Amino acid sequence: xxxxxxxxxxxxxxxxxxxxxxxxxxxxxxxxxxxxxxxxxxxxxxxxxxxxxxxxxxxxxxxxxxxxxxxxxxxxxxxxxxxxxxxxxxxxxxxxxxxxxxxxxxxxxxxxxxxxxxxxxxxxxxxxxxxxxxxxxxxxxxxxxxxxxxxxxxxxxxxxxxxxxxxxxxxxxxxxxxxxxxxxxxxxxxxxxxxxxxxxxxxxxxxxxxxxxxxxxxxxxxxxxxxxxxxxxxxxxxxxxxxxxxxxxxxxxxxxxxxxxxxxxxxxxxxxxxxxxxxxxxxxxxxxxxxxxxxxxxxxxxxxxxxxxxxxxxxxxxxxxxxxxxxxxxxxxx
Amino acid sequence: xxxxxxxxxxxxxxxxxxxxxxxxxxxxxxxxxxxxxxxxxxxxxxxxxxxxxxxxxxxxxxxxxxxxxxxxxxxxxxxxxxxxxxxxxxxxxxxxxxxxxxxxxxxxxxxxxxxxxxxxxxxxxxxxxxxxxxxxxxxxxxxxxxxxxxxxxxxxxxxxxxxxxxxxxxxxxxxxxxxxxxxxxxxxxxxxxxxxxxxxxxxxxxxxxxxxxxxxxxxxxxxxxxxxxxxxxxxxxxxxxxxxxxxxxxxxxxxxxxxxxxxxxxxxxxxxxxxxxxxxxxxxxxxxxxxxxxxxxxxxxxxxxxxxxxxxxxxxxxxxxxxxxxxxxxxxxx
DNA sequence: CCCGGTCATCGAAGCGCTTCGACACCCCAA
DNA sequence: TTGGGGTGTCGAAGCGCTTCGATGACCGGG
Numbered sequence: 194x195x196x197x198x199x200x201x202x203x204x205x206x207x208x209x210x211x212x213x214x215x216x217x218x219x220x221x222x223x224x225x226x227x228x229x230x231x232x233x234x235x236x237x238x239x240x241x242x243x244x245x246x247x248x249x250x251x252x253x254x255x256x257x258x259x260x261x262x263x264x265x266x267x268x269x270x271x272x273x274x275x276x277x278x279x280x281x282x283x284x285x286x287x288x289x290x291x292x293x294x295x296x297x298x299x300x301x302x303x304x305x306x307x308x309x310x311x312x313x314x315x316x317x318x319x320x321x322x323x324x325x326x327x328x329x330x331x332x333x334x335x336x337x338x339x340x341x342x343x344x345x346x347x348x349x350x351x352x353x354x355x356x357x358x359x360x361x362x363x364x365x366x367x368x369x370x371x372x373x374x375x376x377x378x379x380x381x382x383x384x385x386x387x388x389x390x391x392x393x394x395x396x397x398x399x400x401x402x403x404x405x406x407x408x409x410x411x412x413x414x415x416x417x418x419x420x421x422x423x424x425x426x427x428x429x430x431x432x433x434x435x436x437x438x439x440x441x442x443x444x445x446x447x448x449x450x451x452x453x454x455x456x457x458x459x460x461x462x463x464x465x466x467x468x469x470x471x472x473x474x475x476x477x478x479x480x481x482x483x484x485x486x487x488x489x490x491x492x493x494x495x496x497x498x499x500x501x502x503x504x505x506x507x508x509x510x511x512x513x514x515x516x517x518x519x520x521x522x523x524x525x526x527x
Numbered sequence: 528x529x530x531x532x533x534x535x536x537x538x539x540x541x542x543x544x545x546x547x548x549x550x551x552x553x554x555x556x557x558x559x560x561x562x563x564x565x566x567x568x569x570x571x572x573x574x575x576x577x578x579x580x581x582x583x584x585x586x587x588x589x590x591x592x593x594x595x596x597x598x599x600x601x602x603x604x605x606x607x608x609x610x611x612x613x614x615x616x617x618x619x620x621x622x623x624x625x626x627x628x629x630x631x632x633x634x635x636x637x638x639x640x641x642x643x644x645x646x647x648x649x650x651x652x653x654x655x656x657x658x659x660x661x662x663x664x665x666x667x668x669x670x671x672x673x674x675x676x677x678x679x680x681x682x683x684x685x686x687x688x689x690x691x692x693x694x695x696x697x698x699x700x701x702x703x704x705x706x707x708x709x710x711x712x713x714x715x716x717x718x719x720x721x722x723x724x725x726x727x728x729x730x731x732x733x734x735x736x737x738x739x740x741x742x743x744x745x746x747x748x749x750x751x752x753x754x755x756x757x758x759x760x761x762x763x764x765x766x767x768x769x770x771x772x773x774x775x776x777x778x779x780x781x782x783x784x785x786x787x788x789x790x791x792x793x794x795x796x797x798x799x800x801x802x803x804x805x806x807x808x809x810x811x812x813x814x815x816x817x818x819x820x821x822x823x824x825x826x827x828x829x830x831x832x833x834x835x836x837x838x839x840x841x842x843x844x845x846x847x848x849x850x851x852x853x854x855x856x857x858x859x860x861x
Numbered sequence: 862c863c864c865g866g867t868c869a870t871c872g873a874a875g876c877g878c879t880t881c882g883a884c885a886c887c888c889c890a891a
Numbered sequence: 892t893t894g895g896g897g898t899g900t901c902g903a904a905g906c907g908c909t910t911c912g913a914t915g916a917c918c919g920g921g
Binding site for chain 2: 198241243244245246247248249250251256258261265271272274275278279282283286291292293294295296298299303306307309310311312335418419420421449450452453456457479480481
Binding site for chain 1: 909911
């Protein structure tokens with residue numbers, strides 16, 4: 194076992210300077226001569242000093258920890274959520290911050306608690322619903338926050354996400370361009386729409402709105418995640434829409450099933466039915482055939498969320514709304 | 528915005544007692560008269576007091592935070608990992624602790640850093656490899672830790688997991704009982720075995736060892752996660768092992784593909800091929816047909832890991848190794 | 862040669878809490 | 892009546908850090 198931990202006092206004594214000098218070397222808040230700085234840094238590394246997080250938080254009123262609020266709701270695709278989460282952790286570290294993980298079961302009390310106890314400096318919230326219970330709380334919290342996703346009413350909030358409406362529209366445009374005039378959107382499970390999850394609804398709205406402008410006819414359906422249900426949905430679709438030749442799939446868990454179902458129903462991709470997905474790159478690449486897709490840039494969104502929250506902590510004014518432009522990548526399925 | 532936060536001094540003044548009395552009411556470390564306790568608790572709730580986490584950590588040498596070390600390695604099934612993680616967070620809250628999330632990209636330095644800075648009191652590590660780089664570090668860390676999973680050398684560690692060897696054996700026994708004499712194990716992707724991930728190897732060992740005792744012949748193969756690869760693997764298997772009538776699948780992501788592949792290859796489940804899975808309950812239930820399975824008790828493992836780490840923090844002696852007994856649940860696939 | 866102004870450093874206060882020893886009080890046994 | 896042993900409460904020290912004001916050394920200009 195490693196012994197008692199080294200304090201700033203011991204570093205100061207070892208370097209022959211005052212405690213405050215060590216502190217200023219670390220924070221850079223006052224000028225320190227090159228010579229002194231070097232001596233202090235040497236002492237720090239030979240003694241293996243790490244500032245005590247609690248003491249620092251107490252004296253500076255900053256914990257250097259941000260909370261990541263990650264409810265794991267039914268129907269959400271966990272691997273995608275974790276890519277966001279992972280990106281948030283990595284980005285936070287580049288600002289010398291750590292990440293406290295909050296899940297749903299404590300409800301909004303968890304948010305209130307960690308804010309009031311000064312455990313964290315700020316919040317990043319994921320899996321935002323249109324009418325999210327957490328939102329009113331954020332408005333009168335003394336700590337900054339950023340949402341990944343958009344609730345219905347964004348006044349007073351900072352939100353960041355992929356522009357899902359534009360993504361839906363871009364898929365329609367792509368299929369129209371390829372000459373498809375009857376298409377469908379297979380979206381998230383019904384429960385996700387009912388709950389009012391922003392990204393699902395916005396994609397659908399973008400999809401529907403774009404149909405009109407492009408002279409394409411199409412329907413938007415929710416889509417469950419078991420093979421049997423997908424098979425049935427796809428079967429019904431092909432029966433009801435005889436001319437159907439294009440499919441937009443916005444459901445990571447169902448993508449594989451959709452392709453299997455088409456195969457079993459005797460439709461070739463892309464010859465008989467063209468398929469565009471809205472999903473992370475690796476999901477699209479691992480499918481067979483590899484899917485033309487609009488990339489969900491999880492890493493970029495996570496990084497951007499952290500950048501925004503750090504700017505807010507630094508007192509900067511940040512845009513209320515950050516919508517990342519979708520990019521469609523051509524692969525073998527269209 | 529909520530105003531400046533309430534301190535213990537204000538609570539004490541409001542209740543007409545000393546600061547230390549408030550502290551003792553909260554910690555229960557000294558006897559306090561019922562009357563005083565009530566007055567203090569009233570003041571706390573009317574003022575909305577929450578102890579300052581940093582101050583508490585500084586004075587008590589306990590941060591009430593545990594670190595969850597969760598590398599997201601290739602080939603791991605993220606939804607299952609997140610069930611463990613989620614269970615850890617929930618369990619930690621029942622001990623009044625929060626969870627700091629550490630990912631892989633900082634490597635072992637992250638562990639060292641948060642330990643040295645007293646940001647956390649203890650560690651729970653997931654996704655443990657047989658020869659894990661984090662293990663030697665844990666041995667000379669001054670903080671307790673618990674591993675979810677078993678490395679090759681467990682001396683000086685505390686580990687908890689499902690007994691995967693017994694699980695593999697139990698699947699063999701179940702199929703043998705049903706009269707199947709030629710079976711196969713489809714496991715994790717090859718990369719997971721190569722990396723030396725304990726649970727994958729132990730299941731395979733348990734499976735192979737049980738074959739001998741039960742007079743069943745069988746093979747164990749790694750299994751990738753794309754449909755095409757699964758289809759090929761299953762196809763090869765049926766061709767090379769003509770008498771094959773039982774399959775054990777220990778790969779959450781491939782389960783669905785295996786069933787699709789069997790269907791496409793004209794085999795009915797369970798009439799032609801019986802399938803047993805090792806996976807969380809919901810995955811087994813959502814498959815079609817619902818799968819007979821050995822449950823991976825993520826919630827229980829997470830809870831147990833937290834219980835162990837809290838016992839260690841409390842100075843109790845805990846068992847080095849906790850192996851949860853597997854339970855096979857009968858469903859429609861065998 | 863003295864004065865004002867940097868620059869580099871120091872000392873001390875204070876952040877909000879826990880914990881230790883002290884003490885006042887009360888009850889009961891001697 | 893006195894003494895001893897609990898109870899219940901208080902005051903103060905101290906946890907390790909940041910930050911503010913003060914100070915000394917050194918510079919160039921008048």
